[in-house]
Amino acid sequence: MRDADSKIEEVLDAVVGGATDRTCPPLLARAVRYAVFPGGARLRPKLCLAVAAAHGDDDPRLSAAAAAAIELLHCASLVHDDLPCFDNANERRGKPSVHVAFGDQIAVLSGDALIVLAFESLGQAASECLAPARLSSLLSITGRAVGMPFGISAGQAWECEPTVDVSKYHRAKTGSLFVAATCAGAAAAGGDAEPWTLLGERIGEAYQVADDIRDATSDAETLGKPVGQDQIHGRPSAVQESGISGAVNRLRGLVQEGVDSIPACPGGDLLKLLILEEAKRFLPKEMARRAAA
Amino acid sequence: MRDADSKIEEVLDAVVGGATDRTCPPLLARAVRYAVFPGGARLRPKLCLAVAAAHGDDDPRLSAAAAAAIELLHCASLVHDDLPCFDNANERRGKPSVHVAFGDQIAVLSGDALIVLAFESLGQAASECLAPARLSSLLSITGRAVGMPFGISAGQAWECEPTVDVSKYHRAKTGSLFVAATCAGAAAAGGDAEPWTLLGERIGEAYQVADDIRDATSDAETLGKPVGQDQIHGRPSAVQESGISGAVNRLRGLVQEGVDSIPACPGGDLLKLLILEEAKRFLPKEMARRAAA
Numbered sequence: 047m048r049d050a051d052s053k054i055e056e057v058l059d060a061v062v063g064g065a066t067d068r069t070c071p072p073l074l075a076r077a078v079r080y081a082v083f084p085g086g087a088r089l090r091p092k093l094c095l096a097v098a099a100a101h102g103d104d105d106p107r108l109s110a111a112a113a114a115a116i117e118l119l120h121c122a123s124l125v126h127d128d129l130p131c132f133d134n135a136n137e138r139r140g141k142p143s144v145h146v147a148f149g150d151q152i153a154v155l156s157g158d159a160l161i162v163l164a165f166e167s168l169g170q171a172a173s174e175c176l177a178p179a180r181l182s183s184l185l186s187i188t189g190r191a192v193g194m195p196f197g198i199s200a201g202q203a204w205e206c207e208p209t210v211d212v213s214k215y216h217r218a219k220t221g222s223l224f225v226a227a228t229c230a231g232a233a234a235a236g237g238d239a240e241p242w243t244l245l246g247e248r249i250g251e252a253y254q255v256a257d258d259i260r261d262a263t264s265d266a267e268t269l270g271k272p273v274g275q276d277q278i279h280g281r282p283s284a285v286q287e288s289g290i291s292g293a294v295n296r297l298r299g300l301v302q303e304g305v306d307s308i309p310a311c312p313g314g315d316l317l318k319l320l321i322l323e324e325a326k327r328f329l330p331k332e333m334a335r336r337a338a339a
Numbered sequence: 340m341r342d343a344d345s346k347i348e349e350v351l352d353a354v355v356g357g358a359t360d361r362t363c364p365p366l367l368a369r370a371v372r373y374a375v376f377p378g379g380a381r382l383r384p385k386l387c388l389a390v391a392a393a394h395g396d397d398d399p400r401l402s403a404a405a406a407a408a409i410e411l412l413h414c415a416s417l418v419h420d421d422l423p424c425f426d427n428a429n430e431r432r433g434k435p436s437v438h439v440a441f442g443d444q445i446a447v448l449s450g451d452a453l454i455v456l457a458f459e460s461l462g463q464a465a466s467e468c469l470a471p472a473r474l475s476s477l478l479s480i481t482g483r484a485v486g487m488p489f490g491i492s493a494g495q496a497w498e499c500e501p502t503v504d505v506s507k508y509h510r511a512k513t514g515s516l517f518v519a520a521t522c523a524g525a526a527a528a529g530g531d532a533e534p535w536t537l538l539g540e541r542i543g544e545a546y547q548v549a550d551d552i553r554d555a556t557s558d559a560e561t562l563g564k565p566v567g568q569d570q571i572h573g574r575p576s577a578v579q580e581s582g583i584s585g586a587v588n589r590l591r592g593l594v595q596e597g598v599d600s601i602p603a604c605p606g607g608d609l610l611k612l613l614i615l616e617e618a619k620r621f622l623p624k625e626m627a628r629r630a631a632a
Contacts, residue, residue: 063473065486065487065488066487067488067490068487068488069488070493070496071488071497071499071500072485072497072500073496073499073500074487074492074493074496074499075487075488078487093369110604120407120449123602126447126448126451129447131444132444147539147623149424149499150424151424151425151495151496151498151499152496152499154424154425154447155417155419155492155495156416156423157420157451158450158454158485158489158492159486159487159490159492159493159496160450161451161454161455162454162482162486162487162490162492163484163486164489165458165478165482166478166479166482166483168478169474169475169476169477169478169479169482170475170479170588172474172475172478173475173476173479174388178472178474178475179471179474179602181465181471181474181478182462182465182471182474183462184462185458185461185462185463185474185478186457186462186466187462189455189456189458189459189462192451192455192460193358193452193455193456193459194358194363194367194452194455194456195358195359195360195362195363195364195368196362197455198454199367199448199451199452199455200363200364200452202444202448203363203364203366203367203444203445203448203452204364205444206366206367206442206448207365207366241364248414249423254629256491261518262433266619284440291503294602315483329607334469
């Protein structure tokens with residue numbers, strides 16, 4: 047996926063660079079770049095591009111914009127999640143979180159501005175693309191993934207309720223953006239989005255399980271953020287439910303179910319291989335090595 | 340403008356109602372409705388619909404969606420502006436502000452969800468409209484108005500900088516969404532947006548001057564929010580610069596300049612009358628009466 051990696055950084059650079067030029071308030075500009083670069087694993091945009099490629103990717107500029115928009119929305123959610131009124135997390139990706147480095151005001155504004163930029167940049171790409179009509183379906187897909195009632199904002203809001211359906215919570219808070227990644231990849235390439243929902247759901251669940259495993263077994267230095275948070279915040283976790291090895295088995299099963307759900311398309315077989323390969327990185331290296339042995 | 344009033348409430352009801360149904364986390368759903376209803380003067384969506392009407396409004400569903408999106412973005416900015424880390428305002432529109440009524444977490448999420456909903460609902464309307472290609476220009480117009488480097492997020496971020504160009508600050512924080520209102524009205528009706536920029540800018544400036552006057556002369560009960568905030572926060576104000584009567588004259592001059600800038604279009608004359616009428620409401624009733632005497 048080296049090509050996809052550099053394509054993603056390139057389009058994020060262009061989109062974020064354009065919005066944070068010399069005309070932008072300097073602190074906001076720095077904070078937004080800090081929130082996006084250097085990135086994490088860029089799993090969601092990679093998944094989006096991989097599905098677009100499997101579908102023929104006849105409009106690479108639009109699929110790249112969709113992938114970037116999804117990553118920007120992800121970064122926005124991390125910035126707001128880390129705020130003192132939510133997780134009050136001091137570290138993210140191995141450095142001080144945005145509100146620690148730039149203050150709460152700039153952190154709130156960076157998240158807002160990243161959400162806006164995601165949608166604005168989709169519109170920009172669509173204005174120059176082959177089939178501008180694809181834009182409305184990309185908007186629906188990405189909006190649904192981060193808004194109400196099923197997206198990230200809703201997922202986070204379930205944390206404020208006295209009772210929560212845990213799987214509904216995870217679907218909204220984590221799964222939704224993976225579903226957006228697979229569906230937007232198909233839609234950007236002119237395909238039907240709906241058959242790609244299940245792949246996104248299963249990869250999202252697998253990622254959530256991997257996150258639980260990392261939170262329970264890793265150290266803060268490896269992870270670049272505080273560990274043991276599920277236990278501290280009393281959050282449900284796959285590790286609590288079924289132990290480490292149970293959780294690892296569940297993760298593998300979910301990835302396999304996702305891969306099995308891939309609809310027939312020209313690049314389907316290659317996509318399966320890519321996903322199985324990428325999913326190995328969900329776990330800490332040492333654990334993946336042990337699991338593979 | 341009675342028709343426009345009810346049309347705006349109707350479309351806001353439909354858009355917000357759909358997103359905050361029984362599947363949405365209940366607190367978030369209540370907070371989002373609380374942030375949008377009952378509204379303020381709905382100036383921006385009225386301006387948007389008035390410009391669309393002057394342009395023939397051949398796709399009323401799209402112009403209504405654009406007007407609603409602009410109002411949702413406005414409501415989102417108020418919710419985040421009132422947060423403790425910004426203005427720490429306890430009241431808005433005569434009732435406790437969202438973070439006071441629902442807590443900081445839900446206030447941050449409500450703002451996020453309203454931003455997302457604005458763009459998502461535009462996409463939804465465009466998917467069923469006459470000319471889906473209008474969507475990308477509506478996205479650019481609204482995104483520019485609320486994002487970086489020139490929109491509301493940037494405007495708010497100028498407050499975090501050691502030095503600020505005051506007119507740049509006001510253009511971003513207040514003017515930008517009025518510009519979006521006029522330009523989106525034209526774009527939704529298939530017109531050229533750019534010639535409508537000046538009208539939006541001047542109405543936005545006039546509104547800012549009116550806001551300064553109200554802040555300096557009104558009482559909290561009439562205004563539904565704390566007064567004297569410009570002085571408390573050391574913010575520049577037209578009243579400080581040129582006194583009350585100077586500010587009132589400036590307001591009138593700006594509205595007239597705006598009206599004079601209206602490009603030739605079928606409904607231009609009616610639009611001028613409407614804007615002059617609406618602008619009278621920028622000031623507290625008693626003051627408007629005295630000014631008219």
